[in-house]
Amino acid sequence: MPTPDITPGAPCWIDLMTSDTDKAQQFYGELFGWTFESGDQEKYGGYISASKNGKSVAGIMKKDEDQAAMPDVWSTYLRTDDAAATAAAVTANGGQVYMGPMDVPEQGHMAMFGDATGAAIGVWQPREMKGYEVVAEPGTPAWHELHAKDYAAAVKFYQDVFGWDTDVMSDTPEFRYTTLGAGDAAKAGILDASAFLPAEVPSNWQIYFAVENTDQAIGKAVGMGATLVQPAEDSPFGRLATLADPTGAMFKVVQDLGQGGQDQAGEGTAAGA
Structure with missing residues (x-):
């Protein structure tokens, strides 16, 4: 693992x-x-x-x-x-x-x-509790992504407050994305979400969980009372979807993480956003 x-x-x-x-x-x-x-x-x-x-x-x-x-x-x-x-x-x-x-x-x-x-x-x-102990395996966290309404302010904040060493993955009007670290060493991402976040929805962090099969996970989740928020879609880095659990908490799933899975998940989410 x-x-x-x-x-x-x-x-x-x-x-x-x-x-x-x-x-x-x-x-x-x-x-x-x-x-x-x-x-x-x-x-x-x-x-x-x-x-x-x-x-x-x-x-x-x-x-x-x-x-x-x-x-x-x-x-x-x-x-x-x-x-x-x-x-x-x-x-x-x-x-x-x-x-x-x-x-x-x-x-x-x-x-x-x-x-x-x-x-x-x-x-x-x-102190005793260091954090989660496994990532990027099915059923565990795979990627963390900030959907920011003010992309430039977000990048600067995490650089200044948390000492992020950032890497610009893409910088076009259609798709701006910066990661904490670069390549396979990347640990989180910031997405320019100003074009698609509704006015009433604030900037927010999204968590992606690795799954063996996105479509099967969707079927299982919906069968237990979850809501499909964003249907499954393919990206170069995996098959992605957004769900809300039975009480409304939103999360994402991603299939097919390989080596450097945390980074691949992030780039995949960005590509599919």
Whole structure:
């Protein structure tokens, strides 16, 4: 199984904020083959860890009452060595602190920010919990992609706040795309989404999960109550689709990842956007 190369500034974790943790476990357990373990209620608020073949891949958390009006959502977390310093850098570079650094006993520190384009992005400062343990295998995270309404501001923000060493994959009016790292070493992407994101939809991070067969995954997901948001389409890097789970949280699937799968997934999503 591919082991993620989690360097500072790179994606290291994902979690789902959901209105129904039982339904989420049933859905993702069946779709991706995940198993689950609930954390101590007092220490971790009932946070649920999801694993694939014994390796940590994601978390699930129930929304509390003051979050009830918010949509269910998947979040990406970037690795940081100092969550407090990152919070200061976010503010200094046009972002917002949605939730300041919070200690997760024994595991690490987490925080949630809004970037300079309004997209929510989390950070994780690890102690015992280093991040997800497998990527780019069926049923695991394959790629992370920011759909930005202000592409230039987004690229600069992640360069300045998270120290991203970026590579411009494409820079045409029809398709602008920048990656964290280059080639097979790329770990995430930023897409100029200004031409297609509706006015009411803010910039947002998207998570892609690897699957063995996109069309079969769609059929299975829809049969369990998911909604097909964007039908399957082929790209040079895989077959892609967008779904919403039974409570509305959106995610993407991608088929046929090979060596350098994280990068291929990202380029494929961009090509198919």
